[in-house]
Amino acid sequence: MGLQDEDIAFHSNIPVPLDITLAVVYSVFGVCSLLGNSMLLYVSYKKKHLLKPAEYFIINLAVSDLGLTLSLYPMAITSSFYHRWLYGKTVCSIYAFCGMLFGICSLTTLTLLSIVCFVKVCCPLYGNRFNSVHGRLLIACAWVYALLFACSPLANWGKYGPEPYGTACCIDWRVSNQHSTARSYTVALFIFCYILPCCVIVSSYMGILVTVNVSRKNMEQHALRKTHMSSIQTILIKLSVAVCIGFFAAWSPYAVVSMWAAFGHYENIPPLAFAFPAMFAKSSTIYNPIIYLMLRPKVRSLMRRDLGTLCHACLNGCLCSQGPAKCCAIHRQTNQFPPSNSSAQPPTVAIKCKDAFECFRHYPQMCSVTNPAANRDPCKDPDNSSSPNT
Template sequence: MALLDEDIAFHSNIPAPLDIMVAVVYSIFGICSLFGNSTLLYISYKKKHLLKPAEYFIINLAVSDLGLTLSLYPMAITSSFYHRWLYGKTVCSVYAFCGMLFGICSLTTLTLLGMVCFVKVCYPLYGNRFNSVHGCLLIACAWVYALLFASCPLGHWGKYGPEPYGTACCIDWRLSNQHTTARSFTLVLFIFCYILPCCVTVASYAGILVTVHASRKSMEQHASRQMHITSVQTIIVKLSVAVCIGFFAAWSPYAVVSMWAAFGHIDNIPPLAFALPAMFAKSSTTYNPIIYLTLRPNIRRVMHKHRIPGTCQTKVTGKTSLTDMFFTCRHVLPPESCDRLLLEGVRIRPGLMSGADVSDTGYAGQDFWRS
């Protein structure tokens, strides 16, 4: 009887043509993820002596996304083609554990990256103290945080099991619906692995955008000529918006369905309602490298230098705009001194600043965002 129930649970509950479509989409995601994240790691290796501490988070994101790709996609693709889960109960738990571990680590890394960028841009006096040791410690914390939540179902707080659509595994949503203990784990997971990272990420990038806008307004009050948004500011705006949109698009559907399964009538939820959010969540392995490969000109230049397909050279000029001067000055002097010097036409050279530390801030050295 138990074997029969297991066989039913591991049989696909969505139409076979849709399973084929899911397998094809996963195959595309897998290829894009392998290429994108491998490219990020290759570029990081080529410029390993020039890496900024904040870029460690991008490397860790690529590692966790690759882990997700290699551990999940092959089994998900083959199972979808065969219209059932092929690998048994034990491997199902391993699959679900890897999905939780790498997925939460990627989420946490994105959140930490946003926080670090916020501190460096909005509070450069403190941000300039951020070094490689701090970066490695925060990355270690991200892995411990992910491991903590991924291990809970193995310790019988919650449970891993087949997804309702039958060809993949994750949290046993049916158990979450029926037992208070399992439901409490789902709720804690929702709060600490979705709501909290979501709020912190949005707040961080909103703070960055506000700082960019306020800095520009401050300069316009003292400048006699019309100013324009610099390329650095444009990159910051694009990166901030892209990260937030990608974050919401990938994880929100799954978060909503998990709450629906835990607190609603799970029998009324169609299996496809679980399959589609799972696809969105897995898409994060693809959009993360796309964001950084397309919006970071320094990465595009390295790609062009090593003749990686699909890249073009980024043109960089040596001109320094008034806004760039303001950002540079702002990291070195008090605001009133900065305003006075700029009004007098004094140009603050980046060479006067503390090299590697300042180049991490994003505005001052501009290396994190553009160079």
């Protein structure tokens, strides 16, 4: 490809307003994905000693989605704003490789997670034997599986190149349409990275729902167990439906257009037919955190508690940095409303912090109410910042 041909291939083929729209949408997706997957990793870190082997897949899903976000979104956003691919042919191949690696790893992780959930719910005799070693081994297999397909175009089975709309890179669909070897790679991707995961995910969650429904009917005569089973069933139904809808919404458009590019008349395919499916595929990075964060009550409560703690610590740190008067105001306001069980609480320590994040590390000691019997303001008595209140 000469310099002139390369420049033409890397020039956007969609109208400028649509490019700007894509850039804005990618920016929103990128921020949501970064926050969502970071929160997912944070929650996993907070409960790392309580993690079950099956939850390793959720962590791996967050890692692969975060990798996809950091490697793809910045270049896609800037190129869309400039109405052309800005980073040259070599970076184009790296971009496509990262998209393929992290995307297939996320797909494979979702598939393995559905299998593990099916075995644990429907075949508890075998599911109870699933441990952390099995989880790590399956996660390693997911990365090897993704690496196999991501490296294939680098070994001349398929080819990476610019997307037809010009501001991103993936498989070179023109080569896939014209050469049987490249077409066979596209077909392999369609079968092993879309059809097979789709069948496994749907079958697994359908099996889970059938099993839970049978268990619920068997427990109907026990009121307490009935309530418990109904709660479990509701969560499982939400998770199952959300995972299936997210999977189909993210990957079905791209799977369809890939087959169209491989076997149809390539020249008749409009660039927008590639741009919008690519946008849906990238949106998969925000579905997974929403599904696994927002639909699990315990995770939601942990998030609310820690976010409230962080906000309180940041507010306290900001006000204290503006002067002792405002810092004292917070302590006085807190002292006006002591907890109802304050008499049963052990003495607390007021801690001096250099910044809000250091205060967050020591929370809740830094925000605790001093013993009302002492009748002393910790902001006026510096000794209280380093010794227990009496």
